[in-house]
Amino acid sequence: MLERIKESLLGADEIGFEIQERPGRLRVGLLCSPLSLIFEQTPGGDVFTSLYCSASRIFSGDRTDLHDVYSLLAASVFRHTGAFSAMLIDIEHPATMIPGELSGRYLVPEQGAGYLLPPDDEGLDSAEELFGHLALFERLAHRTTTLWHPQQSSPMHDGYDPTRQTDQIWARGVAEQLQTEASEEDLFFQRDSTGWLYYRTHDGAVAVVESVEIAHFLKAVRVDPSEELAGINGFLYTGKHFHHYISREILHIADRVLGLDGVLVGSSSPAVNATIIPLEDSVVLSSGNRAVLLRHESGVSGFSRERSLVLERNRIEQERLFPPSEFTWSEEIDGGRFERLIYDLLECEPGVREVRAIGASRERDGGRDIVASWVTPPTAGAAVVEGEAAARERRVIIQCKARKRSVGRSDLGGGILDTLFMYKAEGYFLAASSQPAVATIDLLDEISQRGDYFTGWWGRAEIEQRLRRNPQVLRRYVDIVQPVP
Known part of the structure; x- marks a missing residue:
């Protein structure tokens, strides 16, 4: 071979x-x-x-x-x-x-x-x-670079000079930053031909180089912040088809050596704040004119260990926030049928006095509005007059959206406040076969804070909760949703 x-x-x-x-x-x-x-x-x-x-x-x-x-x-x-x-x-x-x-x-x-x-x-x-x-x-x-092939020099003219104070002062500063990692047996060096200052701990766990050219070179080959994922004890990197890991303990040492005062260890994305290059058994970090090499289990084994912790966290989150569904939903949901399903569930909802459909169906996903007389609690931050009941009956407009994707603000058609004004309503409610987008939820919260308006929503998970409580409704809509056998 x-x-x-x-x-x-x-x-x-x-x-x-x-x-x-x-x-x-x-x-x-x-x-x-x-x-x-x-x-x-x-x-x-x-x-x-x-x-x-x-x-x-x-x-x-x-x-x-x-x-x-x-x-x-x-x-x-x-x-x-x-x-x-x-x-x-x-x-x-x-x-x-x-x-x-x-x-x-x-x-x-x-x-x-x-x-x-x-x-x-x-x-x-x-x-x-x-x-x-x-x-x-x-x-x-x-x-x-100008430093890859330095001119050949004699160690007498290009190396440690015991009478030179600049490298000793610099090395003492690095040792103070390393704290417990430093030792009297550590090496330090000022190399004139390359223009750098260098410090290495005696065990090789830490190496520091002060060089504008080195820092500039490393910045050009650093990881992109898009490669970075927050884990449990550190950060995972998945760019270039490689798997790497950096612990917060390593970031803490880098913060001290690079003079970043906790910026990296406290960041949600350290790669935004410094040059980071993870290797298999070490990590290169740089900021300003200084770079540091830290020995660390940063390759596949470190990545796999941290990934296992993330998977366990995700498993717990899945169990608590997204329990396994007991239902299967149709790929294509007829808007009119979905609207009727919500109508029937509202009739079973505690606090709802009366439900009726208003207007004609205007869109493929239904588009017809439902109005309900609904006993609702006070809006967040609202005050109640002494002697009055905390809850009161409101006229609430319900809009139904049968969508595969999340329901965004643009899916709500005209302005919600205009809809409330048109129907002289005091509340707005959204029922979605998928899930309201975050921006939509924010909008509903904003409207409730503008005045004494009740707002709320049901997504797929909330609808399934009500189908469990009302199996008689579920049996009428097997073309939309069915219990898992």
Whole structure:
């Protein structure tokens, strides 16, 4: 399989890519780039794929910040383009005793392309697609940043300077923001060639970079707020066919580090307030000139756990707010028959003294009005004179709408107040075979608050409640609604 992949990439050298080969392994990349594509043969015949991030070929000295920043930039772009969502696997430095120092990092595709390619044509196609994504990324990095290929420098001239105070002051500020996450063993760095300040906790749980260019780059590949869904303990992300999760605990840390003072954790949509890029085992967040990488179970497992909580909440809400219907309704409901059904239910309704139809049917959904003498309570906020009864009989106009969709304000025809004036009525009631739209309910509330008018409505659920209480009515309208066997 590796030989077939090598043959398919023979033209890569023409655009500057080099193919390095050793037994059971191919490495493809630009000599001037820290990123290369790795193909490794497995004992089972599949091919393990990953991206290898190492600045050793283009930079000398301590390169922990380069490995950290370059890998999070690359992973963010690959997610944005829909190539894959990656795990960031640290490669510890073999020659130092400094905790947290990186010798490099692997980007292992998890969602999307996946890290195992089968030894067939499908696997070969996937290998070629991965190379295409790498080539696309290299072009993007060259055109949009000045920091992807820093000039080679000596660590003496481009790195930590114990006499320089600016990076130490900045690092102390980050440590104060991290609070319990910070440690004396944390790394901090000011790199002149890229123009950034960098801080990394000794356990690798948090990395912070201060850079206008980095923040600008990440903003271009952030998740769209439309991908974001509020969960129970955090937020779910479903864009690019990937599933991710960010907890409010992580947002709380990001708020401190980014100086947002609780904006993210208190928001109904954090992606509106900051750059957010969830990966498989970490999350990138950015605001202003600062970006932070936080280790977090943000991939499929975190998403699945949070989704289970949401499903359980939805189950409880469904049981309490939308119990299983005991009725089936006809797909096509005759307006006249539906109006007669409401007429019969009104005659059974407590407080209704008299019911009669007025006018002629004007529309396909009935359109004829019903008027009822109805004993109703006071409207919300109304006062009652001492000695008078709280409830009184009103002349109420009832309009019936047989619709599949929700009944909107425009479905009510002329103005409701005009209808009340025309019939000298003191109340308006809507009966819908579906459900009044939110805007319609708001309108009815508004009318009741304008004066001493009674308003109300029945939707399908309210009608079904009355059919349970009045089975004799239900038996007359089996062409509209029937009990579930």
